Amino acid sequence: MSKSLIGHTIIQLDSIDSTNNYALIEFKEGRISSGTIIQAKVQTEGKGQRGKKWSSEPYANLILSIVADLKQWNIKNIISLNHITALAIQRFLSQYTDKVKIKWPNDIMINGKKVAGILIENQLSSQQQKSVIGIGININQTSFPIDRATSLYLETDEIYQPKELVFELIESYRGVLNEYHTKGEECIFNSFNENLWKRREKHRFFIADEEFEGEVVTTTMQGQLVVEVEDELKLFLNGEVSY
Ligand code: BT5
Numbered sequence: 001m002s003k004s005l006i007g008h009t010i011i012q013l014d015s016i017d018s019t020n021n022y023a024l025i026e027f028k029e030g031r032i033s034s035g036t037i038i039q040a041k042v043q044t045e046g047k048g049q050r051g052k053k054w055s056s057e058p059y060a061n062l063i064l065s066i067v068a069d070l071k072q073w074n075i076k077n078i079i080s081l082n083h084i085t086a087l088a089i090q091r092f093l094s095q096y097t098d099k100v101k102i103k104w105p106n107d108i109m110i111n112g113k114k115v116a117g118i119l120i121e122n123q124l125s126s127q128q129q130k131s132v133i134g135i136g137i138n139i140n141q142t143s144f145p146i147d148r149a150t151s152l153y154l155e156t157d158e159i160y161q162p163k164e165l166v167f168e169l170i171e172s173y174r175g176v177l178n179e180y181h182t183k184g185e186e187c188i189f190n191s192f193n194e195n196l197w198k199r200r201e202k203h204r205f206f207i208a209d210e211e212f213e214g215e216v217v218t219t220t221m222q223g224q225l226v227v228e229v230e231d232e233l234k235l236f237l238n239g240e241v242s243y
Helices: 019-028 079-094 152-156 162-183 185-194
Strands: 010-016 037-043 062-069 100-103 107-110 113-124 129-137 202-207 210-219 225-229 232-236
Touching (some): 010 019, 019 037, 037 162, 062 162, 079 107, 162 185
Antiparallel strands (some): 202 210, 210 225
């Protein structure tokens, strides 16, 4: 059933400012249907969360956006899209290397370094629930202008073809979507939490300049991170704490 939900159409672009921007416009105008994937070889103005940037060397990496009509995908809570996407990437990368973890709220880490990021942008109204799921995965890039970044190549010593890997990512995504539909949102939510980076490990957290030690316990269906600090559970919203 889920085969038709995602990846029935893949549009390959040579160069674009942002696959998310392109997908948002095309989806809004009705020129592409739910499940279509926009992949780019070069992205010049990649977006991260809250005005941040995603930088990706030309031709080296997986840069794509998936458009989804949440009614067609039968997704009840929009946060599940986050869980499904993170797990799909985590499982896809775990075919090549271990220690792949999900760093709340939207990063994928290998050995403590960021290998992938997710940017979900929604067009919600009473009539429609459309989402654009942007995914950037570092594949063959060898050096980064930022700390704590890595690629599949750096972790496995092998070069990959992003054009071929996209099919494996789609397979992984279909598997997780299918699990969501057969086993339910709680099962996906639990898997997301089981794979959290630094879960039940002592770690340093920051709120602006204030530093404290704590342990990631879980996340909530409202999207908060639950951290145990000196025997107390504290809840943080996206952007409130860094670690
Ligand atoms: C993200 O934001 O991680 C979301 C990234 C989503 C990128 C995809 S690519 C296809 C689609 N089209 C778009 O325009 N975007 C999506 P955030 O959690 O805010 O992280 C951004 C931060 O990650 C930056 O401020 C850098 O510190 C770091 N960063 C930037 N490029 C990176 C890279 N290639 N690898 C690792 N870290 C990176």
